Amino acid sequence: MSNVDRRQFLKLVGAGGVGAGAGFMLAESIKHPVEYLIPYPIPPEEFSPGIATWYNSVCGMCPAGCGISVRTREGRAKKIEGNPLHPVNQGRLCALGQAGLQSLYNPDRLTGPMLQSGERGSEEFIQTTWEESLATVAHRLAAARDGGKNIYLLSEGVRGHLAMLLERFMGGLGSEHLMHYDFAHPHALYAANQRLFGEHALPYYDIRNTRYLLSFGADYLSNWLSPVHHSLGFGHSRQGTDLDRGRFVQIEAKMSLSGAAADEWIPARPGSEGILALGLAHQILAGGSYTGSDFDDWNAALENYSADSVAERTGVAAKTIVRLASEFTKAEPGLAIGGGAVDNHSNAVDTLVAVNLLNYLVGNIGKPGGVVFNSDPVVGGPANNRQANFIAMQQLAEQARQGAIDVLIVNNTNPVFTLPHASGFREALASIPMIVSLSSFMDETTTMADVILPSHSYLESWGDDMPQPGLGFPVAAISQPVVSPLYNTRATGDIILDLAGKLGMKDSMPWDSMEACLKDGWRQIYERSSPDASDFDTFWRDVLVSGVWGEDIHRQDTVVVDKSVIDNIDVAEPEFSGDSEQYPFFLHPYMSTAMYDGRGANLPWMQELPDPMTSIVYGSWVEMNPATAKRLGLLDGDLVSIASEHGSLEAPVVIFPAIMPEVIAMPIGQGHNAFGRYARDRGVNPLQILAPITATSSGSLATHATRVSLTATGRRAPPVQTGGETRQLGRNIVQFTDAGSTPGGHSANLNSIPIVVKTT
Amino acid sequence: MSVSIIHTLRVLRPAAMIALVALIGLIVGFYANATFFPGTSPEQPINFSHRIHAGENQIPCMYCHVQARRSISAGVPSINKCMGCHLEVATESPQIRLLASYWETKEPIPWIKVHDLPDFVHFTHKRHIQADIECQTCHGPVETMDVVSREAPVKMGLCLDCHRKNEVEHGTDCWTCHK
Amino acid sequence: MQTEVRQARFADVNDDVVRSLVVTGRNYYIALGIAGFVTLTCFFFPWFYQLYYGIGAAGMNSPTVWGTYLASFIFWIGLSHSGTLLSCVLHLTNSEWRKAMYRSAEAMTFFSLFVAITMVMVHIGRPWFIHWAAPYPNQMGLWPNFRSPLMFDVMAIMTYLTGSGIFIYMGAIPDFAAVRDRTTGWRHHLYVLLSLGWRGTDKEWHRLGWAYTFLAVLIIPLAVSVHSIVSWDFALSIVPGLHQTIFAPYFVVGAIYSGTAGIVTVMFVLRKYMNFEHYITKLHFDNLGKLLLLLSLLWTYINMLELFTGWFSGTSTEYEQLKYKLTGFYAPLYWEMILFCAVAPLLLISRKFRTSFVPMLILSIAINIGMYTERFLIVATTLSRQYLPGSWRVYVPSLVEISILVGSLALFVTLFLLFVKIFPSISIYEIKETMDAPKKQGDRHDT
């Protein structure tokens, strides 16, 4: 360049510089970010990086007690699957069980012991240490014990050694007030079994081997007793055998998941199911298949349950009743179960007696495919004799109001959420001087606590479980920690033991950890079962590997129903709150698959699991019959206010084809005002507006005994739905075939891929 | 007025020059960065020398990277593996002192990854070692390095070349390596 | 009419055109400023936001994963159509009246193609990897999927872009020369470069004419194929409502239809604001009007045909599709489209209407609105009503989408405004060809 003058030169230099800078930055911007490799200082022997390790344990998400195997990588839980060796779920698991991981890794878990610093319910807490908090509680308990004041322990329904520990702990405190509280506990079923069979326990309903299931409102596939086990049975009974396909009949006012799966869904007037059952019993006797010695007594007792009168009282056609009865009798074997709504009417016990009676009359007691009785749990505390019914809870509230309760310890149960406002439970808590919560989440009840001793997730703690209902033979399962604790929390058992230690109960509870306690207790099993294991430690190791222990012992006993029971067998008309003019609709609150009794609401996966019947995610809704909606001039998504004598709610309408016109249904589980970011302030809680009506002689809350009125608010709030059109429009997406005939049509492997084994 | 294009070109030359120089600058800058600051041999918390261990003392790779032959990840040795020798060997050298300090506090050493694959790549050391692939094929002559640096460009091309050369079964199917 | 043109002198032509390039009024700058600003705020800003946030910024959902972006893409491709195609056809049938308008028509083609391509960039989820759709050799041995109609598209559009680019440039070379000889300063240098040293010798004219005709012949099938291929993006799927053999001709007709309407609009603007009253006359509007009428009838026919097949098929899928189109969520749009594209154009039957400018302008704009609606409906109605009723869901464009739609329009206008200042927006020499020569042919460019 001869003629480059100074300015030109400077320009060039500038351009070059700018270019170079740009290029440099460009190269810098596409560089890979720095990543670290952090090895363990001392490698744990049980796992090595990059290789998955499986631990067998017990699911803690619902009382069914399924066995789980948890897959861990690099010391973190990755996936929960069913434990194939566990007889309850045989390797399968429900959605809620799968979501257990999110209760472990939940962002809203309590990370350490806390003390109430502000007003009750203000959720103002300050972090503290275990020493301090435990000392506080122990001191308070000691004072109460010595001062002869009342100490209450309100726990979720725990079983096995934890139950035993609680017993001994309260015993040591000289308190009788140990209560288990589960919203879903079938009190009426226990009471009914007590009355008819003289057993205050749940029998095993053998759905697997039945050929004809008559379910009175029991949603056995989604949340009744042991859904996964029932589902297994359902599948097997349907298509798993060479016998003819099992037939399923569902009798309920609102179609449940089980109703959808059933071959026949029969709506019966709410609370009249028992009458229907007696009507069937009448037909069975008339059929003459029953040849018991007490035939005449039965006949006399059931004389005024003729098909026509029953039809008139239940709204089920007489010919249907006759047909059901004959089908049920012919079936080899048939099985009748009752639960859900049926368990929650004022006449629940009568009804369930009537339902069990059907099993008795067709003689399937103790037979496969029928009702099989369980022996008592092998170790640990007796199960479910501590369950507190609604009356007991009301008494607790009453005591509290009178200031007769000094300390209340709450363990992982949330009555403030699941009890109706009318019970005044929340207000009552306010007048208890000291409330201790062992919950690992800030749920509604925990917000009322003075001291929070957060417990481990069930995936971090030791425990054992004897599934209820049993399977007709003794089963015991071990739950072990699968990950090291995330936070500064402790296992419930260990907390109790610590307190016991501080309160000088070492003699009754000599163990220094839950694990030791378990080992001790399981020695009994080792001794009684004389397994092939050479010594206890080998046995223990085997149990930890398999996660479950069982024994092939079956009870052989024949049931004879007492004459007095026979004579006054009857089903009273159900009692409802609110008169039918002002409150024309029956409220039918039901547990949804995902939320269970509300414990699923803080798990994002459960919030995002579309409700199978309506495909709704996040939030509440109210289901009603198309005819009803038409009459009230309501459309899908219209916001209505549902009012009972005890309060009112607002929820969007969802038109639901399979519900009786006079019934409206609402799912339970949403409407938390605490319980973490995913649950809080979302939807409404129908339980809050229920009337405090209890079932006679079981004392449980009759959740279906409330009448409500509907008024349109004029606003719209369509719920979030993942599904669109709900009709097939003749597109044969779901295809049907008749039961008997072997359908022709094509077989799917008539495509371009012939089935050939590749020679290898 | 001239119709010829030459005159115009002459007029435009200065601008063209500037553009040209800027372009050259861009390229130079880019490669300058890539050559002088490649970031392939990061500063490690302890300057452990593979040359001494693997090179001079002939310690086999799998002695420390035990996992490699049975897991997808080769893993780095834990401190107590190091201390296994260094309780006796060369205890006085400052670097070993540093190591020992980690050992006392039971703190993990934050090694920096040199060979790092994206999240969507599924690579298992196990298979490749069972197939008798030399560690050096991908990691370069580590036994000669005082500070480990990424010699081979661990990119998709490298994998595919090797898979093609050795005729790996389905070696070029995406789902063999991608997840 | 012709007589007006006759009154213009050769010199006037040059003067007029050069003036349109050199003399720039305030209004121009204002217009350019507004257009540029809108482009920036309504197109680039939302786009960058979307790049950062993800396609979620748009209103799409599953199963309606395509939305206005794709509709705009087809729209712009369609708009691009008539331009070059028309000009080629008319060139070959050497119809006089073409000559005043074809330059701007071709420009329209070129720029709308450009905008269409940017719409693709906006549409896809990871535009920073767009080059993967181009076949280039690489160490991994990875190639694009040549079975994919989208690949056909990439190639067809690129070819069309190149073709029409060369075509418009070549046609303009003599004019560049003409302008070159009358301008000074940087403009002069610019046109020196652009005119590639054109001297206007007979040899050059011969070559130009030959090449021009050759390209014209080449481009016609290309243009037709491009939109057929675009239609295959849809027609090769098995989605009810898209899976139709009629689609290729349907799209081509639709494209030319909207394109012609576009030309009318552009010509009106040029005529009004660049003082080309002499050159763009009633005659042009009249002829274009006739063309529009023909196309609208064709378009209507095919539309009816589509409805018929829907009804005739008798399958639930097609039938629901049809029902949804006529009565469903998007029905108002559908009837708006019918009104604008099938009913309104019937006015063109009257010659009075065809030869009056403002009504023609309004109609042409209405037609293009209707045609955009058509493209939108093709995407929205079909995708929201597919095989599984359980997954039906309607789709409503988000603010970002709408703003980008407006922005893309502004982008087009901006480009066009820049164009008219650089390109002689009507062809000087061909206009002159329509006049009586004052002197003998040889030295026509010595003016």
Next chain:
Amino acid sequence: MNFIDRFMASWRKYRKPGYYEEFDYAWTMTIDLDRCTGCGACVTACQAENNIPIVGEKELGRGREMQWIRIERYWEGEYPNAKLSFIPMLCQHCDAAPCETVCPVSATYHNQDGLNTQIYNRCIGTRSCAVYCPYEVRYFNYYDHHWDAPLEQQLNPDVTVREKGVMEKCTFCVQRIRQAKDHAKDDGRRRVKDGEVQPACVQTCPSEAMTFGDRKDANSVVAKKMNDPRAYHVLEETNTLPSVVYLKKVSANAD
């Protein structure tokens, strides 16, 4: 020219009937609608196994669900004879998959296991595969998802987390298939045993409605189930030759 020839050759090969016979496996899933209770366990299992993001109420409201398997519900009849049937809908891994032909960058194609692959890091997000899929089982990442700490600790290291702008879908849990093959190789077996690999949904299904296996192995469970007279394909008329086989629901009508 040579290139064209090669292209045409492979094209013809692809079009040849029974092209997939040359593959190692033909992974197949059967779903017995008579057993399916619609409980949704498969949905959550899949979400847990495959790092499927938590979308959130707002985005779900805008129709951006991500669950790779969903339960569609269809009503028949009116009260009191209304019947509800469920059908799990997931990627059918069609042998003649429309999505495979349309992807411009071959991010989705048929691999030697008869699986319809989805290569996330190759996807450029034209979303045309989702349009072409008649089963609506392809889900698009409309933005980058995040997990509130410490939820991300649950993420499965064998499955990548998808970035914004890519399409994703059911993979038949390819990571599990890969692992099963790995075990087989370790045991010196050439092929994976029947029942050795189960996708998360199949593994967890409480009523055992789903089975999974290789239909090339005539003794496999799926091969047997496919010969059940109740077997059918959803949307057979589209001739996509799915690898998911449904067994008809038995309607035992009350007489």
